[in-house]
Each structure stands twice: as C-alpha cells, then as structure tokens.
Amino acid sequence: MTDAVITHIEDAVAWITLNRPDALNAINNDTRRMLPDAIDAADANPDVRVMVIRGAGPRAFCAGADIKEFATVDAPAAHRQSRVQRHWIAAFDRAVKPLIASIHGYCLGGGLEIALACDIRIAATDASFGFPETSLGIIPAAGGTQRITRVLGMGVALDLILTGERIDAQHAWSMGLVSRVVEPAALNELTRGIAQKIASRPPLATQFAKEAVHTGAEISLAAGMRQETDLFTHLINTQDRQEAARAFSEKRSPKFTGR
Numbered sequence: 602m603t604d605a606v607i608t609h610i611e612d613a614v615a616w617i618t619l620n621r622p623d624a625l626n627a628i629n630n631d632t633r634r635m636l637p638d639a640i641d642a643a644d645a646n647p648d649v650r651v652m653v654i655r656g657a658g659p660r661a662f663c664a665g666a667d668i669k670e671f672a673t674v675d676a677p678a679a680h681r682q683s684r685v686q687r688h689w690i691a692a693f694d695r696a697v698k699p700l701i702a703s704i705h706g707y708c709l710g711g712g713l714e715i716a717l718a719c720d721i722r723i724a725a726t727d728a729s730f731g732f733p734e735t736s737l738g739i740i741p742a743a744g745g746t747q748r749i750t751r752v753l754g755m756g757v758a759l760d761l762i763l764t765g766e767r768i769d770a771q772h773a774w775s776m777g778l779v780s781r782v783v784e785p786a787a788l789n790e791l792t793r794g795i796a797q798k799i800a801s802r803p804p805l806a807t808q809f810a811k812e813a814v815h816t817g818a819e820i821s822l823a824a825g826m827r828q829e830t831d832l833f834t835h836l837i838n839t840q841d842r843q844e845a846a847r848a849f850s851e852k853r854s855p856k857f858t859g860r
C-alpha cells in the first residue's frame with residue numbers, strides 16, 4: 602500500500618484526500634484499492650458523521666484516471682480492471698453518510714466521476730470540469746455517463762461528454778453541477794462549515810434524507826412519497842427526534858446520539 606489516499610478525522614468529519622499531487626491526483630490502481638476502503642471505513646466509524654473528498658496539492662482535485670497506467674493494459678486486463686472500476690466507485694453508493702466533494706483545480710474524467718458520486722459538490726473559483734474520455738478513445742465508465750445525466754439532464758450531459766470541453770466553476774454552478782463556488786483560499790473553511798453543520802444534525806435524519814432523495818430519483822413519484830412517509834415514521838420514534846423537541850422547549854442546544 603502507498604499513501605495514494607489518506608484519511609484524517611476531525612470533529613466527526615472524515616477528510617479523505619486523493620494524495621498524488623505530482624500526478625494531479627490521477628487515479629491509479631492504489632487509488633482504486635484505497636479509496637473504497639477509506640469510504641467504507643469512515644462510513645462504519647461511529648465517530649464520523651460526514652465525509653469530505655478532496656485533492657492534495659495546489660493544482661487539482663483529480664485529473665482523472667492515470668493515463669500512463671491504463672495506456673499499458675491489454676484488453677483482457679482492461680476488462681478485469683473495469684470490474685474493479687465498478688467496485689471502487691460503488692463505495693460511494695454504499696455510503697449511508699453524506700459525502701461532500703471539495704473541488705479545486707482540475708476535476709476531469711474519473712475525477713469528475715468521483716465528484717458526481719458525492720452528495721454535495723463545492724468548488725473553488727479555480728476549478729475546471731470536463732470529460733476528456735472520448736478524445737482518448739474511451740467513455741466515462743465509472744458512472745459518469747449515468748450520473749451526469751441524472752444531475753444535469755440529457756442535453757447538457759451529452760454536450761459535455763461528446764465535446765469534452767472544459768467548463769469553469771462559474772459555468773458549473775450556473776448549470777447546477779456544483780452548489781457553491783468560493784475563492785480558493787476559502788474552500789477549506791467553507792467545506793468545514795458545511796460538513797460541521799451537517800454533522801451537528803441528528804445522524805439518522807441526515808442519512809434518511811439522503812436515502813429518500815437518492816432512492817426517490819430512481820422510482821415513481823408515488824413510490825417515492827410512500828418511502829418518504831416510511832422513513833419519516835421511523836424518525837418519529839428516535840431518541841434524537843425527542844431530544845430535538847425537548848431542547849427546543851428548554852431553550853438549549855440539543856445533544857444527538859444517532860439513536
């Protein structure tokens with residue numbers, strides 16, 4: 602194992618850093634092995650309530666798959682690798698806790714796929730986004746074609762995928778690819794603030810809200826409404842729901858335990 606991915610836990614937030622700054626945090630085999638492990642570990646850790654994915658160094662969140670590595674694989678190996686690929690990105694879908702992508706610099710190809718697999722995307726003004734895959738004779742295959750269509754709609758998704766054009770943070774914000782844009786020097790502070798705000802909420806309410814939105818996007822409105830009611834009903838009986846009401850009446854800050 603290398604230090605291609607490092608995790609730092611602070612105040613209920615797991616900061617998971619893609620750590621290959623000399624290669625603009627390109628995703629290599631170590632990243633594919635270590636990133637899902639880091640996400641699974643943080644998701645299972647009772648001391649963690651929110652995960653942040655970010656890139657090390659000043660230039661990139663992630664410049665996509667390591668081209669030098671995947672240029673050398675033959676077809677059978679590529680097929681095996683694509684199964685690994687599905688496995689590593691699936692860790693994002695398994696996670697019950699919220700994932701925030703904190704994006705600066707290049708966010709390309711597989712890097713954009715990582716960002717799209719997160720629940721919230723925050724960008725610095727120096728961020729740029731794009732899918733260069735077709736220029737390399739491939740397609741985004743870590744969920745990119747599927748997720749960007751769900752996030753942005755088919756027209757914009759096809760434009761980005763087929764042209765491979767890069768867009769800046771302001772453009773990304775205007776189309777809804779990221780929900781907030783901030784000066785690079787303020788990115789960490791904004792990310793920490795959002796992560797801590799979410800971490801201060803009752804964990805089950807946060808997790809159920811995430812589940813309702815994600816599952817709801819895949820099913821009929823009626824089924825989604827039904828699921829929303831079921832999740833709400835579970836929450837009504839939690840200690841944290843009762844604590845929130847008690848704290849409000851007693852004019853004090855609530856203490857949430859996740860029960």
Ligand code: DAK
Nearest residue numbers: 623624625627664665666667668682683686710711733742
């Ligand atoms: N891979 C490996 N090294 C990379 C890299 C990458 N993607 N991107 C940058 N680097 C390295 C450079 O080689 C350089 O290293 P040295 O030469 O200094 O050793 C260093 O990072 C700095 O990069 P540059 O010197 O190129 O910096 P510039 O400012 O000139 O340019 C750039 C920055 C981001 C525009 C440029 O580096 C660039 O175009 N990078 C490549 C972007 C890209 O095309 N990424 C790949 C997208 S395709 C799969 C499914 C999906 C995928 C793969 C497999 N399977 C199912 C098996 C996904 C594919 C992709 O993500």
